Amino acid sequence: MCRMILLSLISILSLSSLGVHCEKEDKKIPLDSKFEQQILTTPEEQQKYQKLKEYKEKLVNVIGEYTDYVQKSFELNEPIDKEKVEQYKKQISKYEKEYTEKLKEFFNFIGPEKVFLWAIEVDKTEPEASGWILFYGGLSDWKTNPQAFLNSYIYFNKYRERMSEKFKNDTEESIYDFTSKTMTLEQEKGTINEAIKFLSNPKNQQEYKVITMQFLWDVWNVFWTRVEKMDKKSEIYEEMNKQVLRIIETASQFNQDVVLAPKVEELLEKFKGIYTKEELPEDFKNSPSYLTVSQILKTYIR
């Protein structure tokens, strides 16, 4: 099965492009604090983080009060005041809701890339918490959020050198499982659309577009290998042919770009490899747009 092809040249990019300051490690400051200093570069980010920590502290304190109260009452065989317990629970629920909202707001404010970097860093000391960072940072719900999947793919490829082996394996297997096992047609369509949209946005960095072209190929190709086992193959193949047309159309915009043009060619070569195979599924070959795509690929590739 096709696995992710790693883009090693991107992985060595420094955090400087994100505005993240790398300083010599000070052993007196815990790693996450040090990291926080590096990643929260603007006063506004720092203020928001400070505010978030206050919400967290409120939640932690009330949970501590609640657990102390009920545990001690039980251990001392003293009756538990149900009203008091309910008040605690209401308070916890309220503070948890506030904290969660603030956490999401904060992650939204600093953006997904910093969230991803934070998850990588926290993973080194508390892997379980890093999963929650991805979750609250909007990077985990790939099934309903194609942007989260694309972002995760981009940052995974960009920062793989910074990750622990466990983090790397976990993410790699997650991408593989999603694309090769559980992704539905609708999810595939959403993902391809998201990637094309990303490529089309002139504000996005070139290095990310390079990774996105790899992403497009991975998603399309892995899904294509699964179509034969699906119902309504003709419709799916036709849809995928149309996707290739849109990809070619989008990618062709970068023909003059020094960095992207070779990657575009590489991508189209891969598609051509599929379309020029001697043995292709009948439904694929018979789908209405198959010939059009084949013709265009011949034109583009010399």
Add this chain to the structure above:
Amino acid sequence: MRVFRIDVKLADMDEGVEDQTGLYLRLNDDDDDSDTEIDNQDNKVIGEDDLVRLEISCEPGDLPGNFTLSWGNNIKLWERTEKETEITQSQYTSEQLPETCYVEGYNVSSTIKDTEIKLSYQAPDDTQAEDKAKITVWNIKFNDPVITQYIPRPETGNPYYIVEAQMNPPDAFDGKLYWTWQDPSPSNTGQNPQGGFFQQYIENGYIWNLNISDPNHPFSIPHPQTGVVKCKFYLPNGAGDDGKVVVSTQPNGKGEKAISGIITVVEVKIETQDCDEIQVQRVNTSSFIWEAIPFKITYDILPSSGWTPDEVILKIFDSSDNVVFAKNLSNFPGNNQIYNWDGKDNSGQLVIYGNYKAKIKVKKNNSTMETEEYQFTVYQINQGNTVYYDLDKGPIYNQHAGLIYSYTGGNTLSELQDDGNYKICEVQGPDSVVGTDRTLYQFKTYSIFRGIWTSSYLPNDIFQNRQTRAQIIRNATQLIGKPYVRKVEVHDVLIPNGTLDGTIDDILRLRCDGVPEVSYENSADRLFGDDQRWNIMLNQENLDYHNHYCTPLNQMLQSIPSVLYLPYSQ
């Protein structure tokens, strides 16, 4: 006028002694022919040696007239020492008079000299004459102990026994009975009690008079009506020490005497320092059956040789003093004997946690000895309870969940209270699998510990509660080896293989709170969730509900506080 003489001569006594002091004749209540019949009830006794010779004579030998021989009911006269032919005739002529016969003490005299043998003569001319000899039929015997007595050695001080002897009539031999200790077997462990081992005994206000003005020759004065003497007799305090008590009419066991049965000091005790301190009940994580760690009871039955108890019984009592377990133990004496109690009552059920005591009772003849109570507590480990700590890293606050899986300690309080002896079943995070690597100590000290909890829906009935806990542990065991959800799946409690089919086998990956959640709910014991959708294993809808609402924190908040073991005391 005719000169004549009639005479009864008893045991060669002088005439004056015969009339004044008379003869002290011991009641013939022994068994010289060892036929188990007391001699005075036995008509023929080979080897009889308790009869006293009586010579009867008259001069001249052909003295005319009638002779009457009388002797009352306390004695019997026999023709020969082996008895066989009793003399019952009382009227004689001189030719008929028996020259020799033998006197047997048959009944004890009520007072001294209350019995006499009298020979009366009436001549043809009505001249009368008589000769008599006074007799006191007496007896000294031990009422207690008659057979071997086994005296329990007390925890402190010397053991004692209240010996009881009896002399009748009470004022025989000047009304004094002397006490002496006799060690029957010098090669035995026995040793004489040291000075001061006699003590006056008071019973219901009556003082059994003991004269110890000369401690070497203490004597008692028999009760004026019954002739009974009692003395509190202290013994050496080592198990195996034995001896007999001699009661005699003269000091140092001399004169007339009786000897008691053997008094032996025995000991049965529970060696508390070698016994288990507590007993722990737990779920066996291989069989998933509740078991108690065998409770070691170490005990001594001493002396370790030379006797065999009739019965040795171990009894275990609950806090209401009901016997929950009784068992006959090996009836061999010895040091450091061990019985391992499996914690089950006589119906084969594990007892309920709480306070218990053990006692061992030893029976020998008519003696019963019992150990002091050995008190201990049976504890139940609350396996299956859930534990949580704070997952507080950077901007993230959540909790990590685990489950108390096993107890690896033994039957001591310090082991019970050592968190290092409890294993936690958990899945620690990405790239980990469900396992039992960490102890409760490691779990508690990893982060801020949020206590021990359990489901508020566990059955209250102790036996059902135990069954439930065993099932939870069985489910947790089935989860061992399953991996944590991927980082991007952390919003899901568990990831099934396709659509959930409701079996643990179908679970591909799970989050930390999934371990308690599945362990409880796979056997339909509710942990987290609303009334409709609490069972995560029931269907996809319930799983989706859990994936949406369940977190370690919410799971903890829906639980109730609990403790590591019961009974619990800080």
